[in-house]
Amino acid sequence: MSSRHNGYAPDDLNDIIPRTQFWRMMVLNDPISVEDARAKILLSLIPLSTERVNLDDAYQRVLAKDIVSSFDFPIYRTSSMDGYAVRRVDIRTASHDHPVQLDVIEEIPAGIQPQKEILPGQCARIMTGALVPNSADAVVPVEWTGAEVITGDDLVNQVDIYQPAPEGAFIRPTGQDIKAGETLVQTGTALEPHHLALLATVGTNEITAYRVPRVAIISSGSELITPGQPLQPGKIYNANAYGIKGLVNKYHCEPLDLGIATDDPGEILSCFDRAVAFQADLIISSAGVSVGGFDFIRPLLEQHGTLEFWRVNMRPGKPLAYGSYRSIPVVGLPGNPVSAFIDFLVFVVPALEHLKGNKGYKRAYQRGTLTETVESDGRESYFRVVSWIDDGQLKCKLTGHQGSGNIYSLVQANALLIVPSGVKSLPAGSNVELWMLE
């Protein structure tokens, strides 16, 4: 036998049988359900601490304090059109055949206080967004008027108005959109661009947000080689670190790639301790193999933390471990890239959103029609499918070979077909649940 198990499973023959028995137990033990696994993870986590964040840096930060408006918005009566601020009484008889001519006494651009009172027979040229003078009770859009002319000797512009205006026409009243004291954005919201515009609208330039989770990524396995290095016999390239880093970025967290740890207890310990030193909020280890690699991480968690579970009843993604190391939560993802990817979506994403304090996270589900028969094995299963709209209906079919090492079929997929636990066959034409990936 090889000497690679030194430190955990001594190599002399007396210990080989107990070790293979543990291995059997690991492979054969009853896995917990997807639902129980996710509940265990979420129950063990609490949202991170909070900090003040400038609005410039607030995209995708999660609010830890409600945003309440301190004033009505619009703050002022403003015009919603380019046109003329008028007194309605002056133009009540206006028509195309008998226009009313008004003197244009000033121009009111946005952001400028009107200087003059509009007296009978007068109006003010007004721009969209500009303050409506108190003396005006309607805005007549340019479309209802003629070109300005100068007819008299006093060099005052005049404009023909072609129709009367209803009360308050084209005036946005104060407080129409937002009332003082109203909660605009709630705690637990991940800020999208439109939230940032709303916060700026009410003058907010700093928010209270949860910290961004720092995620340490450890690739474990002597068989792994970093892309760009020459391939050696029996080795494979480390795909998971790159997929996981991409996912951590996609979900707006901070990845810390701690590199590859070979199957050596000291090297793995040192990787985990670097994650502690970096104050990681979550450690993701990705094992080179489903059971063998886990031999090295299991005792670490048992000695210096906890081991909650190490098998989930799903396909792919069964060899998922969860526990903690020196109080930092640890997710042990399978080595197969597709299994790792699906476990990340099913378990790690909700964990990260929970750490972030995000209350609005939900999967992008859609219903669609399956165009072929799909056989499952009774476990909760996630099949890679391509979906498309056909005659207004969402349809889907498998992307081909569904092996858990086949990352290529994941690249070709745009959705996952979720086959519930207990279902062994879905006939063509079934209405199914799709988890959209894009």
Added chain:
Amino acid sequence: MSSRHNGYAPDDLNDIIPRTQFWRMMVLNDPISVEDARAKILLSLIPLSTERVNLDDAYQRVLAKDIVSSFDFPIYRTSSMDGYAVRRVDIRTASHDHPVQLDVIEEIPAGIQPQKEILPGQCARIMTGALVPNSADAVVPVEWTGAEVITGDDLVNQVDIYQPAPEGAFIRPTGQDIKAGETLVQTGTALEPHHLALLATVGTNEITAYRVPRVAIISSGSELITPGQPLQPGKIYNANAYGIKGLVNKYHCEPLDLGIATDDPGEILSCFDRAVAFQADLIISSAGVSVGGFDFIRPLLEQHGTLEFWRVNMRPGKPLAYGSYRSIPVVGLPGNPVSAFIDFLVFVVPALEHLKGNKGYKRAYQRGTLTETVESDGRESYFRVVSWIDDGQLKCKLTGHQGSGNIYSLVQANALLIVPSGVKSLPAGSNVELWMLE
């Protein structure tokens, strides 16, 4: 009259009439269609130059060169289960009542070359992902075996096999997923996490990608105040810069906030020249007002670039300008935050994706059922709606007041209802096109 138009529209009375006539022309001119506007923008743009990018930094970068695999994958025959590598001929009679006992001659972890040939009556303990010895023609999963024991004096572990295995069982053949020479990811693809994992799988650590567009953001308007500053009479907070910056981030481009330019020709010129100095790939100006503010940008484009159009037949978002300044494309967004947001989605996003070289961009459309009657005015219209799944059907209703200044109703929306040009009413129950925002 105010002196704010100095430089473009001199203030003496002789010029007031021509200026108001231009203003009328601007407001009343025939806007171009949404389709024509988008086509004009896209025709004027070409993808940016390319550069080499490390795989570590490649998330959401767009490939400028196909990724072709240089080898078959899997490279080796590997096991897809934890179990035993066997010679099928040895176990063809195996059953639960009459198991076949084999000697376990070695353990093969992933990444380790098998050391021994499997002879008749022998097998090797094998881990998921490990190399299958040439002498084996199947893998028997642990689930089909008994616990290992030592029965003889030679101290060799033995295992009971409970059932025969089909040809090639649980062996992933070489080249099953990927063939050498196959194009894995095409030029024009924005790299998602699963692409990164696939690229790493085939050993790629560097890609050729289009440059990330640098987007200069200019907020123009004397009425604008930066959030966090005290509000002054007649002024409003600059909401657009924050919404636009958020959108530029969301679409994985690089924002350069050039701040607020008051309605002063020199200040606006200086802002545009800073964008040139920063080598911006696109300039987005957001006007404080729909026509007034544009007075200051129009001559700049006419003198030092081009002005393609300045009105689009849509609602909201009509006051959209497009042109160039010193060969840099310029989008002039409306001042109303909702108009600016919708114009960004409809026009700026396709422009950015085109600059990025992204060939896969498409809107996230779904079909849904309208639960109330919606009146439109015949222009292509984008209504803010909230959509939800009810009994497996996507339904939607308006978020309330649809004024183009009302960013709050955009925050409450999760989709835009697109009412095509020429349609004036959509009755409750209509099957409509929804553009999903989340």
